[in-house]
Amino acid sequence: MVATPVKTEKRLTIQTANLSDDITAIRSLDWDRDRFDIEFGLQNGTTYNSYLIRGEKIALVDTSHAKFRQLYIDTLTGLIDPTQIDYLIISHTEPDHSGLVQDILQLAPQITVVAAKVAIQFLEGFVHQPFKREIVKNGDRLDLGNGHVLEFINAPNLHWPDTIFSYDHGSGILFTCDAFGMHYCSDHLYDEDLKAIEEDYYFYYECLMAPNARSVLSAMKRMDTLGEINLVANGHGPLLKYNLNELLRRYRHWSTEQSKGEKTVAVFYVSDYGYSDRLSQAITKGITKTGVAVEMMDLKSADPQEVRELVGRSEGIILGMPPTQKEITTNLNTILAAIHDKQYIGMFESFGGDDEPIFPLQRKFIDNGLIPAFKPIRLSETPTEAVYQLCEESGTDLGQTLTQDKKVKQRKLQDTDLDKAIGRISGGLYLITAKKGEVSGAMIASWVTQASFDPPGFTVAVAKDRAIESLLHANDTFVLNILEEGNYQPLMKHFLKRFSPGEDRFAGVKTQSAVNGSPILSDALAYLECEVVSRMECSDHWLVYGKVTNGRVSNPEGLTAVHHRKVGNYY
Template sequence: MSATLCAARVQASTAGSSQASRAVPRSGAAARPAARPAPRQQQHRGQQQQHVANAAAVEAPASPHRMSEIEMWNGNKRLQTLVTDVAANTITIRSLDWDRDRFDIEFALQEGTTYNSYLIFGADKTALVDASHEKFRGLFMRTLNEELAKQGRSIDYVFCSHTEPDHSGLVKDVVEQFPEAIVCGSKVCLAFLDNLIHVPFKKQAVKGGDKIDLGGGHVLEFVMAPNLHWPDTMFTFDHATNVMYTCDAFGLHYCTEDPFDSELKPLEPHYQFYYQCLMGPNARSVSTALRKVKDLPYEIIANGHGPLLRYNVPELVGRYDKWSKAIAAAPASVMVLYAADYGFSDRLSQTLAHGITKAGVATEMADVLSMDPQELVEMLSRNSGVVLMTPPNDAPEARGAINTLLSAIKPKQKVVVAESYGGRDEPLDSLVSGLVSAGVEPLLDLRVKEEPTEGVYQLFEEAGTDLAQALIAKDTIAKKKAAMNPDVAKALARVSGGLYIVTAAHNNAKSAMVASWVAQASFEPLGLTIAVAKDRAIESLMQVGDSFVLNCLGDGEYNALLKHFLQRFPPGADRFEGINWQPAASGSPVLNDAIAHMECKVVSRMETADHWVTYAEVVEGQVAQPDKRTAVHRRKVASYY
């Protein structure tokens, strides 16, 4: 299964499968713990296969998990904490964000999310691994203090896996209450924390291979894993319990009472979605991290989001390896330079990266504020494209990186420059001027004049896709011709289809495409399928749960509409300018000149090599011109639409 496409919302293999599997508490009442499943027996894969220990060898903890009362946030969002044992002398405090429907780079969530932190009670010292989102301030701090009081403990160490606010948002509260606690993290992490919490705290920078002994065999070893969605990421491995703390890596946005991956099937689409959106753009860094931990006998992965991995560790780690290798085999790659923790640089750069990867091109992301010049030159040499987000104009390290980039960039490299909307952006025009002087004409320059809306994110995703397509256009055409047997291509072309315009909208983002690969797929309920190319702009608006409109073109009267929607639109362009349309109930455009239309809701999607086959239920429909027939599309060969 391809790992190069990042959907804007998670794909589910069957409608409603995950919703049925999660126990959601009633608002205002404490939830009852779900029954704990028995441990599953799995075959031991051995040290020769990534040295990943068999997860089934770990006995499920005997004590039930403990859940807090529900608190409401912003009036209608349920928050709750769950505490359960993970391993010997180790518990997790999971902050359950039941109703969160958007996360990080403005992608929708179907099942909420969690923020996982951990307490390790060594014989001599106690460590907290990561904190929580600031919205959980009251709940998390009460729960933390209750668990410490039960053990008669204080906090001696805080291990900060990275400084993204959903994991470090309460570090300030922790160090203010426990001023003797030593915060451990990478050098970059501690520098970020200084700018984040603005209070003095004890700190200890750690490097890969460093260890801290909590007593009782709990020796914590650190593994540096930078650029796994954040430049300062590190893993922590406990030699006493074989638990590896990985923060964002190996996570998923899935809020459930079950603390572990007891049932894999409902988790799978969310796990892949999470990888595609957050880890896929950093596939090279994922592979590097996997090599670093291959000799550690980890049995449990204590991640930062979603259920912990206990029962399916070899399988799920193997998928990261497989997906990352698939991305590494892409015909081209793009270096994406952003400024960490500045304006919207992180989110917008991730969105650009998604647009790039959905078109089959790899990305390599790096923080321009923390890059070594030699590292930048090496990265530039192995990428055929470059994305540069504007850094802050008062950061000397950014100026040095820009000068290095301008001196090393090659005229054949394709470049996109974009504003970060941070308030102190390096002027975009000066970057463009510098690139032109270096012999490089930017393919696109993206300007952000207001806080990014969904339309701005659509602009950035489409810009990424355009950049990727420009890099691999010749290769794509050659592959299509080489892959098809001429006789088979002519025979397949005899399968004819109608002509349609598919339209979709979500808030202020709208898109459309011409479609002919459309077929009825079911009677009850009435349903149809549409094949959507992975690099189509509209693909991000046709995820499971989304609505769209299928507009039927009339025989002999479709030329004007067809010509309009077949043109290549620049990123962010209004595809409906000059077109008469009315919004359907979902907001998707109904074209006035269509002879009929159907409003549809996506139920499931099946992935093929270069398309998503989307199955949708037809919920509404109307024939505007009963005497007209749908136009038929015929081809000579099947190597084009």
């Protein structure tokens, strides 16, 4: 491997590496980026990966983010004269991968852009210059010569409606753009250290791919028809080589489990309009945390028959307000014609400047018997962290509503000896509080256990559908507030109530700020400030291991409140 780092003050570097004698990776390393896409936090930066394939003809697979413009162009021209490039393959048109398409075309107007039909339509909207194009669909091939025959795999919604994979039959390399990637920036080209990357790999899947689990399985089924896959050349993070089979297996397993949801919510958005895609992803992430299946569909590119079919089998519908354009109006009318009573409806503004009016449209749904899933999410400015958290909590609220009947049935089956025996495991009573940026959260916990002496640490089980879960990833900080026997009822009463999405959990509660920024409950017996070291998935919970960094007892004579249960199949 030949690596050529070029450093700048903003810690943007370029790495080039030979994957074979005639395939080169060009990786744009964004070391300090801490927010991405649906505004989920990044702990380890990210990369934007691009690839150069040299056959008798030459193809460039994807470009880079616009922030890398000069670095990327300098690196590319150092590798090849751009006028020698025959094809520019666009895996999808999201700006972090296609942000330099216009620059490449200005350097080399002879290039033929190869992409899905929808991608070509999107490119026409922001390239603003004529260009040669070749539209490809599933199974089409492009022969570059010298054994490099590229076969294209249709992979819509992973995580963009125009996504295609490209499989090189000569090398066995599969170029997948967003799929099978992760936001993880390091000098390591490949996935040598599975332990170091696996949490970021899952977190990326959970945020971007889980909402489209059925689409993941469809794409992987098409992958099964290809030849042997020796390497996955993704669009973000290290390439999959050393743990390839295991990491592909995990995607298949996660997607299979996610698709088993007994109920489905349809999420409609417009991928290239305003903040529609990001806001819809945040809502969708909240829904999937509850085990409800989600299918996302782009109103601009979806076939009306597919829209009608999806609406017909969905218990809930989420609609990002589309622009007032004719091609959108057709599918909007299709949704209105296909709805039926007792479905849930949730709506949000896309903040694109030409949104359909939200309240008259909501009234049409309600008049047809639909039930509001949450208050319409309205925007007056660019979405903030708090807005994205509101979207996620709104999705979680809808998912919990849809699964409530199932949970009630489970509770009725509480008279088995096993349930009664598990219920005899007692625990203390605690309140977890956390704050990250402008977003804060809290939850009552009883499954807390000391786990280490040096450094002092403990584990806490957090249900996957808890709003605070998104604030408890590696390197996040929080406070464990220990409640006092005989003095915990007011806090318990406050935090046991159901909070509306976006509602301030700490209104009316006396707090002070910890060193790590999280709220300390003034009426707690003691508190521990903690840093998340790791998380382990345990079915319907995350087991979070936290390292204690600070703490204090307010009443040395006080005892920890104890929680006793009769059965073990619910709290």
